[in-house]
Amino acid sequence: MNPQYFSLEKLAHLVQGECVGQQDLQVSGLASLEHAESGHLAFVNADKYIEPAEHSKAGALIVTEALKAQIKTQQNFIVVANPYLAFAILTHVFERKHTAKGIESTAQIHSSAIVADSAYIGHFVVIGKNCVVGDESVIQSHCKIDDDVEIGKQCFIDSHVTLTGQTKIGDRVRIHANTVIGGEGFGFAPYQGKWHRIAQLGSVHIGHDVRIGSNCSIDRGALDNTILEDGVIIDNLVQIAHNVKIGANTAMAAKCGIAGSTTIGKNCVLAGAVGVVGHINIADNVTITGMSMVTKSISEAGSYSSGTPMLESLHWKRAAVRFKQLADVPLTQLMKKLDHIQSQIESLESTRLRNNYDD
Structure with missing residues (x-):
């Protein structure tokens, strides 16, 4: 290519920036400071990268005014x-874009489905009854779009994605490979030693500009809908159970698990492998x-942590013994000892x- x-x-x-130096310099792509060549553009967003920038072969650098003043070996800026934001914007300029339109011959589309002329439907895609696929949306090969699913404009649905449960998806949503949205929630009623399945009658509603990684599961609600508001971003391998609501612009890193009927607010960040219990x-x-493991509701903004930080193995074993000893002491006895020490x-x-006064 x-x-x-x-x-x-x-x-x-x-990026609404100021061009300094050789304005007609031809740039062929973005690169890191370490691996950039003369035709590349790199970015510098902190003082600690000034030395690598001084030694970089990049043809030009994205910088702040303050950083520019400290870089003496480069002429083009x-x-x-915000250099990082500018870099993010320019990645879309150099990104390989899917330009094909139309429906591949191996796709199976129900006659009642509405597919925009500007959309692309890949090989072996199956689209069910009464589905809608909006303008310029791309559905890659081997996807299953079940009955009554609606997909908005300019969406990207990667290969082997399953959309079911009458899921509704907004505009500019990206869903990556092997993710299942709208699958049956994990609902069972225990009775006489057996688990009795509860039919999941709700759906999944996803807002605009949402990004969902690969191998995720987002279950439909039991009665109410599972909801992801506008701007939510989700990493790979995330489980979102039935009836969960996630507020706008919240981000979740890989391997998070959110149990059923939990509501998460706007602009939250859940780092990797966070677990959240249900109904909070x-x-x-x-x-x-x-x-971290979140076991109760959080009513105030801020940063929260749980779990034991990493220690050397020997220190961790000693700490574990201390934890066990502490758990074996009745709380009232411990409080009495602390009160006694305080009195002393x-x-x-x-x-x-x-004595000081008498002296």
């Missing part, structure tokens, strides 16, 4: 307020650090003050 070239001036205009509420603007400290302090 032949590279596409853009002038430094044009790229600066796309795009000056912006998490406020807006909450960050939960990696591998206060008595000693009082004696010391009297």
Whole structure:
């Protein structure tokens, strides 16, 4: 594939930045400071990258005004307020885009389905009754779009994705390979030693500009819908159970698991492998650090953690013994000992003050 070239001036205009140096420099792509060549554009977003930038072979750098003043070996710049954001915007310029339109001959589409002329339907895709696929959406090979599913405009559905349960998807949504959305929620009623399946009658509603990684499961609701609001981003290998609601612009890293009927607020961040129990509420603007277990509602914004940090094995074993010993001591007995120690400290302090006064 032949590279596409853009002038430094044009790229600066796309990110509303100032072009400094050789405005007609032809740029063929983005690269890291370490591996960039003369036709590449790299970015610098912190003082710690000034030395690598000094030694980089990049043809031009995306920097702030303050960083530019510290880099003496480079002459070509795009000056912006936020280099990382500018880099993110320019990745779309150099991204390989899917330009094909139409329906491949091996696809099976029910006669009642509505597929936009500008959409692309890949090989061996199956689309059921009363489905809708919006303008410029792309559905890659081997996807199953079950009855009554609606897909908005400019969506990207990667290979082997299953959309079922009357799922409704907004515009510009990206869903990556092998993800299942709208599958049956994990609902069972125990009775006389057996589990009795509860039919899941709800759906999944996904807003605009949502990104869902590969190998995720988002279950439909038992009665109400599972909801992902606008701008939610989800990494690979995430499980979202039935009736969960996730607020706008919340981000979840890989291997998070959210149990049923939990509500997570807007602008939250769940780091890798966070677990959340069911039927709780998490406020807006909450960050939960990696591998934490959330067992109760969080009502205030902030950062929360749980779990034991990594230690050397010998230290961890000693700490585990201490934890066990602490658990074996009745809480009332422990509190009495602490009260006794506090009284002794206060008595000693009082004696010391009297002695100083007598002197």
